[in-house]
Amino acid sequence: MPLANRDLMRAMNRSSVLNIIKTYGPIARVEVARRSGLSPATVTGITGELIKEGLIYEKDTSDSPSVGRRPILLAINPSGRYVVGIKLTEKKAIGALTDLEAKVVAEKTDELGQYSPEAIVKQLSALVGELLRLGKIPKKKLLGIGVGLAGIVDSERGVWRQSPYRQWRDVLLRDMLQEQVRVPVFIDNDVNTLTLAERWFGAGVGVENFLIVTVGRGIGMGIVANGQFYRGTRGGAGEFGHSVIDPEGPLCECGKRGCLEAYAGDHALLRMAKEAEIAGRLSRPVATVGELLELAQSGDAAAQSIYEQAGRILGLGIANLINVFNPAKVIISGEGTCAGDLLFTSMRKSISELVSPVLDRDTCIEIDTWCDNDWAHGAASLVLQELFESPVL
Numbered sequence: 155m156p157l158a159n160r161d162l163m164r165a166m167n168r169s170s171v172l173n174i175i176k177t178y179g180p181i182a183r184v185e186v187a188r189r190s191g192l193s194p195a196t197v198t199g200i201t202g203e204l205i206k207e208g209l210i211y212e213k214d215t216s217d218s219p220s221v222g223r224r225p226i227l228l229a230i231n232p233s234g235r236y237v238v239g240i241k242l243t244e245k246k247a248i249g250a251l252t253d254l255e256a257k258v259v260a261e262k263t264d265e266l267g268q269y270s271p272e273a274i275v276k277q278l279s280a281l282v283g284e285l286l287r288l289g290k291i292p293k294k295k296l297l298g299i300g301v302g303l304a305g306i307v308d309s310e311r312g313v314w315r316q317s318p319y320r321q322w323r324d325v326l327l328r329d330m331l332q333e334q335v336r337v338p339v340f341i342d343n344d345v346n347t348l349t350l351a352e353r354w355f356g357a358g359v360g361v362e363n364f365l366i367v368t369v370g371r372g373i374g375m376g377i378v379a380n381g382q383f384y385r386g387t388r389g390g391a392g393e394f395g396h397s398v399i400d401p402e403g404p405l406c407e408c409g410k411r412g413c414l415e416a417y418a419g420d421h422a423l424l425r426m427a428k429e430a431e432i433a434g435r436l437s438r439p440v441a442t443v444g445e446l447l448e449l450a451q452s453g454d455a456a457a458q459s460i461y462e463q464a465g466r467i468l469g470l471g472i473a474n475l476i477n478v479f480n481p482a483k484v485i486i487s488g489e490g491t492c493a494g495d496l497l498f499t500s501m502r503k504s505i506s507e508l509v510s511p512v513l514d515r516d517t518c519i520e521i522d523t524w525c526d527n528d529w530a531h532g533a534a535s536l537v538l539q540e541l542f543e544s545p546v547l
Contacts, residue, residue: 167192171200172209172230173542180213180227201228208234209254209541230254235297235541236289238282239534241344242303244319244371247278250530251285254297256355256538260289261527271325279334296337300536301327302344302529304372308389309342309536315389318372318407340536344368345392346385347532348487349376350539353383357485357520364483365475367394369468369490369497371420379479394475395419399467417467420490423460430456450496461496468497469504476509476517487522 170190175181178189187197204210211234213227232253241248251260264281266274278301286293306315312328332339342350349366352358358366358378366376373395377384385391395415396408403412407421416422420443427446430436435456440446450457472484490497498521506514522528 167196168200168203169542171197172204175201175204175210175228176230176542179210179229181229182225182227184225186228210234232257234295236286236291236295237297237534237537238285238299239347239530239532239536240278240281240299240301241347241529241533242274242278242301243529244304247274247281248527248530249281249285250527250534251289251291252531252534254538254541256351256531256534258527258531259291260285261530262288269320271322271327271330275327275330275334278331282335293337297541298338298340298537299331299335300347300533301331301339301341302347302533302536303327303341304344304374306388306390306393307341307343307346309340309346309385310389312339312341314341338537338540340540342385342533342536343374343389343392344529344532345374345376346383347536348528349378349532350383350535351528351532352376352485352487353378354535354538354542357483357522361483363479363481364485365479365481366485366487367472367475368488369418369486370488373415373419373468373471374488375475377479394471397471397474399470414467414471418464418471418490423464426460426463427457430460447493447496450493458496461493462500465497465500466504469501470508472501472519473505473508476505476513480513481517483518483520485520485522487524487528489524491521491524 171186174186174189183197183201184194187194201210208231210228211231213229232255235254236259237252239250239252245266246263247266248263249261250258252258262281262284264277267277282299286296303314305317308315312326314322314325314327316323328339328341345368348368352366358364362381364378368374375392375394377392396413398410398412399414399417400412404416405411406413406416423443423446427436427440431439437454440449446457450461502519
């Protein structure tokens with residue numbers, strides 16, 4: 155067998171062993187061999203390397219009540235390595251340092267000072283150093299950095315193809331940041347990073363077919379089909395917010411008319427609030443989505459109607475997704491979930507009315523509780539995915 159093929163096979167075997175220990179650990183070597191199909195000698199060799207690297211450890215079973223020789227069990231060593239996840243928003247960089255079980259060790263949010271790619275990369279590099287300092291983790295234990303971005307991202311080439319916030323095209327963000335931090339860097343669309351986090355550690359664990367829909371400033375989507383993550387040809391899959399509901403509808407930030415985002419995104423809510431204010435229906439003016447939500451929660455009928463309309467159109471879009479993908483689960487996430495039943499009662503009603511009856515029974519709709527640091531947590535999963543799945547790493 156050529157050397158390159160032997161190296162690839164060894165990397166695949168290593169990845170398989172590590173993933174089995176993550177999924178089923180604490181687990182005996184003989185069980186790892188059974189599940190992987192590898193010989194006991196091969197498993198012993200690979201696990202020896204993983205122990206030496208600090209990625210797994212032999213778990214003490216001295217408290218076990220079993221009689222006779224107790225098996226030595228293997229488990230992931232959470233503190234063996236650490237990863238940094240960063241969510242880059244329009245004006246902030248939200249960072250989290252996590253262990254190998256995705257437990258957050260340190261977190262920090264920085265306001266962006268300047269807005270050129272070079273300045274932002276420099277600030278992200280400084281944020282990584284600050285997270286390591288806060289977590290008291292030496293840099294040699296940093297496995298890698300994941301960055302979640304809005305817009306279209308070519309994760310394979312590490313290129314931010316299009317930013318919705320600025321007139322940037324084809325920014326080589328991965329290579330720029332990697333040159334600064336000198337550890338592996340992975341970038342992807344921010345909704346994709348949340349989807350990875352759900353797949354590895356959240357509501358998507360063990361689910362072969364699910365969608366995640368994020369609601370907030372924009373409307374995004376992540377796709378897992380037949381257990382495989384789907385990004386599209388060059389990272390453009392999941393632009394759910396720009397599926398067109400009505401070509402003659404309101405103007406969207408993307409320049410088209412009638413996008414789903416123009417009916418259910420934050421800007422749409424504020425546009426409808428302004429229209430209600432001009433018509434004299436809103437009890438007081440609002441400048442932010444937070445203020446609109448407070449008004450709706452206080453009982454303002456016009457504000458509640460805005461959320462009801464947005465939820466109805468969001469449900470229409472999700473119903474179309476269910477009819478196309480037939481997922482086992484649709485997970486709703488993002489900042490917009492703070493609206494709760496104001497948004498989701500009409501959304502669920504719309505889905506129920508518009509989904510094919512048979513498919514409706516197949517799909518569970520799950521609403522995630524939300525925290526802003528979930529974005530950074532998701533970005534950290536980019537690195538963890540490479541550790542547990544990729545034979546290349």
